[in-house]
Amino acid sequence: MAKRVGIEVSQAIAEAVKMANVDVVAAYPITPQTHIVEHLAQLVADGELDAAYIPVESEHSAMSACLGASAVGARTFTATAGQGLELMHEVLYVASSMRLPVVMTVANRALSAPLSVWCDHSDAMAIRDTGWIQIFAENGQEVIDEVLCAFRIAEDQRVLLPVIVYLDGFLLSHMIEPIYMPEQDEVDKFIPPYQHLLPLNPDKPVTMGAFAPPFIYSETKKAQEVNLTAAKEVILQCWDEFGNIFQRHYSPVDCYRAEDATVLLLTMGSFGETATVAIDKMRNECRNVGLVNLRLWRPFPFAEIRQAVSKAEVLIILDRALSFGGPAGPVCSEIKAALYNEDKKPKVISFVGGLGGRDITPDGFEQIINRGIEISQTGSKQEYEMYGVRE
Amino acid sequence: MTKPGDKMTWKDVEIGSIVTEPGSASQYQTGDWRSQRPSLNRKKCIRCGICYIFCPEGCITQNAEGYFESNLFYCKGCGTCACECPTQAITMEQEE
Ligand code: SF4
Ligand code: SF4
Numbered sequence: 001m002a003k004r005v006g007i008e009v010s011q012a013i014a015e016a017v018k019m020a021n022v023d024v025v026a027a028y029p030i031t032p033q034t035h036i037v038e039h040l041a042q043l044v045a046d047g048e049l050d051a052a053y054i055p056v057e058s059e060h061s062a063m064s065a066c067l068g069a070s071a072v073g074a075r076t077f078t079a080t081a082g083q084g085l086e087l088m089h090e091v092l093y094v095a096s097s098m099r100l101p102v103v104m105t106v107a108n109r110a111l112s113a114p115l116s117v118w119c120d121h122s123d124a125m126a127i128r129d130t131g132w133i134q135i136f137a138e139n140g141q142e143v144i145d146e147v148l149c150a151f152r153i154a155e156d157q158r159v160l161l162p163v164i165v166y167l168d169g170f171l172l173s174h175m176i177e178p179i180y181m182p183e184q185d186e187v188d189k190f191i192p193p194y195q196h197l198l199p200l201n202p203d204k205p206v207t208m209g210a211f212a213p214p215f216i217y218s219e220t221k222k223a224q225e226v227n228l229t230a231a232k233e234v235i236l237q238c239w240d241e242f243g244n245i246f247q248r249h250y251s252p253v254d255c256y257r258a259e260d261a262t263v264l265l266l267t268m269g270s271f272g273e274t275a276t277v278a279i280d281k282m283r284n285e286c287r288n289v290g291l292v293n294l295r296l297w298r299p300f301p302f303a304e305i306r307q308a309v310s311k312a313e314v315l316i317i318l319d320r321a322l323s324f325g326g327p328a329g330p331v332c333s334e335i336k337a338a339l340y341n342e343d344k345k346p347k348v349i350s351f352v353g354g355l356g357g358r359d360i361t362p363d364g365f366e367q368i369i370n371r372g373i374e375i376s377q378t379g380s381k382q383e384y385e386m387y388g389v390r391e
Numbered sequence: 392m393t394k395p396g397d398k399m400t401w402k403d404v405e406i407g408s409i410v411t412e413p414g415s416a417s418q419y420q421t422g423d424w425r426s427q428r429p430s431l432n433r434k435k436c437i438r439c440g441i442c443y444i445f446c447p448e449g450c451i452t453q454n455a456e457g458y459f460e461s462n463l464f465y466c467k468g469c470g471t472c473a474c475e476c477p478t479q480a481i482t483m484e485q486e487e
Pocket of ligand 1: 428429445448449451461466467468469470471472
């Protein structure tokens with residue numbers, strides 16, 4: 001039976017990665033992710049984890065080293081945040097295009113300038129289209145569970161795609177939470193050995209990352225897109241099986257007191273936890289509000305999102321990133337697009353908040369919901385409003 | 392490669408666009424990039440092989456009579472051979 005232990009989430013990630021028995025970790029330290037790879041380095045140095053730990057000179061090299069390792073069939077892990085993720089950018093596309101199932105945790109961090117080490121989702125939104133499976137975790141337990149699932153999903157031969165598990169920097173990465181850590185034999189059973197279908201192998205040579213002239217490039221991209229979209233089935237199966245074994249259940253979209261709600265708030269990441277307090281308070285005051293938390297960011301869960309909001313009249317979306325000069329927060333834009341052709345759809349109101357580590361309290365969520373309802377009736381001159389900014 | 396590249400559908404693409412056939416780049420016709428083709432005047436050619444050495448495509452080979460001929464499946468029409476030939480035996484002619 002799993003034990004519940006008080007542990008810093010970053011350290012628990014390292015322990016989970018150890019239980020997944022990774023072969024190669026290539027990483028470069030960056031706040032607020034550093035504790036994850038620091039602890040992994042310690043585990044390798046102490047002989048507790050039999051893995052190659054490659055202390056590279058940059059995140060670009062970290063991801064490149066992960067690609068090489070994954071290509072020969074090694075189970076591979078890395079972690080980064082903010083600027084580090086941006087420095088990896090071009091290599092992220094190569095990982096997904098070459099079908100290399102690297103697993104990465106990203107402790108979300110705002111982007112410079114001005115320099116900020118604190119949480120928002122700008123880093124994640126900037127790499128949205130890199131072809132990785134992307135999952136936003138809401139609390140420490142979920143981070144650990146999703147990291148274990150990530151190896152299994154990524155390495156499934158029907159998938160063979162890299163996976164990012166996002167956890168809010170500091171808000172999750174540096175929290176000490178009570179976490180159920182699984183037993184080693186449970187993890188061994190849950191994550192089968194990794195076998196790439198066409199690994200780099202001198203006895204059976206292949207070329208990875210060859211060039212593609214115009215007559216074939218479109219076909220390669222279509223194949224990649226079909227593959228990523230189809231991965232959703234495998235993700236759902238993995239979460240089902242995880243739920244059966246560990247009794248914790250995950251789905252692409254989480255609803256909280258949302259079934260009969262006429263007004264819905266939609267969040268991602270750790271905001272979801274705090275917002276439930278506001279929802280409970282408003283429900284006690286007989287306000288008909290509910291919460292939707294988007295967990296699976298890529299592949300985007302169109303059907304689940306449409307279903308979750310179909311009965312609401314107002315949908316208020318809180319983005320933790322800006323799309324400068326754009327139509328709304330990036331998550332809101334996508335959800336608007338997903339709903340546009342639906343016959344019955346809620347009015348969608350866009351907020352941006354929590355940038356660079358700015359807290360939003362339960363009171364704040366209540367204000368956002370009330371202001372959202374107001375805008376739904378009066379309209380607004382702005383495409384989106386920034387919550388909590390001093391005017 | 393079971394089909395020529397330009398006949399492959401997305402379903403025929405190997406996972407990760409991985410190439411499993413060694414040396415398959417030799418099937419790639421670079422000759423259709425060409426807008427000019429090299430034409431050899433045998434009367435001027437002294438069979439020195441300088442064109443063969445300089446061709447960046449490596450597509451010039453010596454035939455039985457000792458003349459150096461360009462393989463037009465690969466020749467990109469860069470004109471290097473014509474430029475380097477010491478006797479101006481090669482002229483570049485416009486492709487139709
Ligand atoms: S034109 Fe260029 S590619 Fe063609 S044979 Fe001459 S040197 Fe080679
Ligand atoms: S360089 Fe000119 S002269 Fe020499 S072999 Fe080639 S065509 Fe003939």
